[in-house]
């Protein structure tokens with residue numbers, strides 16, 4: 001029987017490190033990130049598996065995942081990680097690499113929201129929530145979505 005070699009590449013990990021300064025190679029798979037992640041059950045690849053896929057240079061598994069787009073940047077995983085790896089920064093870097101490589105986002109509404117938020121920050125230096133949500137609703141074809149919540153937010157801010 002011949003043993004098949006698994007090709008391993010550090011290129012993705014290096015690209016991520018260059019973009020955000022985080023070293024995915026430090027991960028030793030304790031899974032504390034995944035066990036604390038509030039979004040893990042909706043992800044297709046658990047956060048600790050994303051880290052492993054990066055270590056093995058499995059670009060497709062990382063960049064085509066829903067996970068990198070569903071990450072809410074809540075930083076729970078970062079506070080739990082014994083290696084102090086800033087996982088949300090890694091998720092952001094992976095999103096940007098996917099965009100640069102022309103890989104279609106697996107969760108288009110999240111990509112629309114993300115791009116609009118970045119656009120607002122570039123234009124005004126901050127995110128104006130009500131304006132952002134209005135624009136997001138229009139772009140996604142549901143102008144009245146969460147209108148009751150928007151009115152509540154508007155009232156509590158005024």
Ligand code: SF4
Nearest residue numbers: 037071072074075077
């Ligand atoms: S930052 Fe992202 S991956 Fe980490 S716990 Fe929050 S949602 Fe999960």
Ligand code: SF4
Nearest residue numbers: 027029030031033081
């Ligand atoms: S908590 Fe840190 S070390 Fe543990 S699996 Fe997650 S990224 Fe790796």
